[in-house]
C-alpha cells in the first residue's frame with residue numbers, strides 16, 4: 232500500500248495551488264458579488280494554457296495525460312480558491328473525456344484540442360431537463376433525422392457554462408418507442424448552431440461566476456455527423472461519464488471544505504473571548520477535530536476512486552461514495568466554519584459564508600447524494616442477492 | 617551554448633520549524649519543501665535565454681542534497697531545463713558555502729559551461745556566497761544580485777541591485793556566473809504536459825564524495841531561535857514623516873514594495 236503522490240502529481244498539485252493562490256483567490260470574492268465575465272474567462276484561458284482542461288486526456292488531442300489522481304488533487308486546489316472556476320474546469324474535463332471515450336477520430340481531433348487549448352473557454356454537458364433531473368432517462372428533447380441533418384427540439388435546464396461554451400454534448404430521444412433509456416442518443420452541438428438558444432441564466436445561491444442556463448432547441452439543425460457514439464446508445468454513455476465527473480465534484484467539495492476550515496481555524500487562534508483564544512475552548516477544538524478528520528477521510532475515498540479509475544478497475548461505487556461523503560463533509564465543515572466565526576461568519580466581510588453557499592450545490596449536482604446512495608446500495612446489494 | 621543552473625530545495629518558509637535532536641539544524645520531518653525562490657528566477661532566466669537563442673543552448677540543472685531535491689529538479693526540468701545532475705549529499709547542511717561551491721566547480725570544470733545561473737542566496741541559509749565562489753574557482757566573470765538580464769553576441773548586460781536600492785549596470789563576457797534577485801523576472805508555472813514530459817528527461821546521480829573529498833571545515837555547534845523581543849518599532853513624528861519612515865523600512869527590510 233502506497234499513499235504518497237508521485238513527484239509529477241505533487242508538482243501538478245503545487246502548480247494548481249500556486250496558480251489558485253496568485254490568480255484565482257484574489258478575484259473570488261469579487262466574482263461572487265458582481266459579474267465580471269471577462270476576468271473569469273481570462274483565468275480559464277490561463278488554466279487551459281497550463282493544461283488543466285484535459286488532465287486525463289491523451290496528448291495527441293492536446294491533453295496533459297496526467298491521470299485521474301492528478302485531476303482530483305488539481306480540482307481540490309482550484310476549489311480552495313474559487314469554486315466557480317473549479318466547477319467549470321471539472322465540466323470541461325468531463326466533456327473532453329466523454330468525447331475521447333466515444334467520439335469519432337474526427338470529432339476528437341476537432342473538439343478536444345479546442346477545449347484543452349482554451350480556444351473554447353468551455354464545453355458543456357447538457358443532460359438535465361425540467362422533467363428529467365434525477366431521472367434523466369425521462370428526457371423529452373428529441374432529435375430526428377431529416378436527410379443529412381438532425382433536427383433537435385426541446386429544452387435543457389441548469390447547463391453549466393452555456394453562454395460561453397464552444398460545444399455542447401447534448402442528449403436527446405432518437406427512438407420514442409424504445410424502452411426507457413434505450414432510445415437516447417448523444418450529439419455534439421456547436422455554439423451558434425441554427426435554432427440553438429441559450430436561455431435565462433439562473434440566479435443561484437452560490438458559485439455565481441459560473442453561469443447556469445436554460446438551453447432551448449427550436450428546430451435546431453446540426454449535421455448528420457454530429458451524432459456521437461452509436462445511435463440509441465447515449466444513455467449508457469451519460470451514466471458512465473457521470474461517474475468520472477463525480478470524482479471531480481467530490482474533489483471540488485473537499486477543496487471548499489478545506490478552505491472554510493483553514494480560515495476558521497486560523498480565526499480561532501486569534502479571536503479572544505472570556506480572556507482567551509477561542510481555540511482553547513473544547514467545543515471549538517472538537518469542531519476542528521471532526522471537520523479535519525472527515526475531510527481527510529473524504530480525501531482518501533477520492534484518492535481510492537481516482538486510483539481505481541486510473542488503473543482501469545471498476546469505480547462507480549467508489550466514485551459515488553467519495554462524491555457523497557466528500558460533499559457532505561464539506562457542507563458540515565462549512566457549517567462549523569460559520570459557527571466558529573460567530574456573527575462575523577454570517578457577514579460578507581469574511582469568506583466563510585461564501586464557502587458555505589458554494590459548497591451547498593455539490594451535494595446536488597452531478598447526481599444528488601440521494602442518487603449516489605442508490606448507486607452505492609445497488610452495487611452492494613448485488614453481492615448479497 | 618551550455619548553461620548550468622544551480623538550485624537548492626528549501627523548506628516552505630511558512631513552515632513551523634523545530635530543531636533536530638542534536639540542535640544543529642532544523643528537523644526535516646513534516647516539512648514541505650520547494651525550490652529556493654531566487655533559484656526560480658535563475659531557472660526562468662536560463663529558459664528565457666534558451667528561447668531567445670532559438671532553443672540552441674542546453675540547460676543543465678544541478679542540485680546538491682538528499683533524494684527529496686529531485687522534486688525541485690523536476691520542476692526546473694518542467695520549466696524548460698534539459699537535463700539534471702543530482703549530487704547526492706544527505707549531510708549537505710554541514711558543508712560551508714566554500715565546499716558547496718567547490719563541488720559545483722568540480723562538476724562544472726569538466727563540462728565546458730558558458731554560463732552559470734544561481735539564486736542570489738538560499739532562503740534557509742542566506743550566505744549569498746556560493747555563486748561568487750563558483751565563479752572565483754572557475755575563473756569566470758561574475759555579477760551578483762541581478763534584477764535585469766540581457767544577452768547579445770557573447771556579452772551579458774546585467775542590471776544589479778546595490779545597497780540602498782541604487783542600481784548598477786555591468787557588462788560581462790562569457791564564460792560567466794550571474795546570481796539572480798527578486799524582480800529579475802516572473803517565473804512561469806510549469807505546464808502540465810511539460811511536467812509529464814519532464815519524467816523522461818535524464819537526471820544523472822553522483823555521490824558528493826566523487827566531487828569533494830575533504831572533511832567539513834566548519835561545524836555547527838548549536839542552533840537556537842532568537843529570544844522573543846517584546847513590542848515593535850513605534851514610528852513617531854507628523855504624518856508625512858511617519859509615512860516616509862514606514863516606506864523606508866518597508867523598502868529596506870521587506871519585499872512588499874519590490875514586486876511587479
Ligand SMILES: Cc1cc2nc3c(=O)[nH]c(=O)nc-3n(C[C@H](O)[C@H](O)[C@H](O)COP(=O)(O)OP(=O)(O)OC[C@H]3O[C@@H](n4cnc5c(N)ncnc54)[C@H](O)[C@@H]3O)c2cc1C
Pocket residue numbers: 322355356357358359361363364365366388389390391392435438443592595596597598599600601602
Ligand atoms: C448550479 C447547477 C449546475 C448544474 N449543471 C448541470 C450541467 O452542466 N449539466 C446538466 O445536465 N445538469 C446540470 N445540473 C442539474 C443537476 O444535475 C440536477 O439539478 C440534479 O441532478 C437534480 O435534479 P433536479 O434538480 O431535477 O432534482 P429532482 O430530481 O427533482 O430531485 C428532487 C429531490 O428528490 C430526490 N429524489 C429524486 N429521485 C429520487 C429517488 N429515486 N430516491 C430518493 N430521492 C430522490 C432528489 O435527491 C432531490 O432531493 C446543474 C444544476 C445546478 C443547480
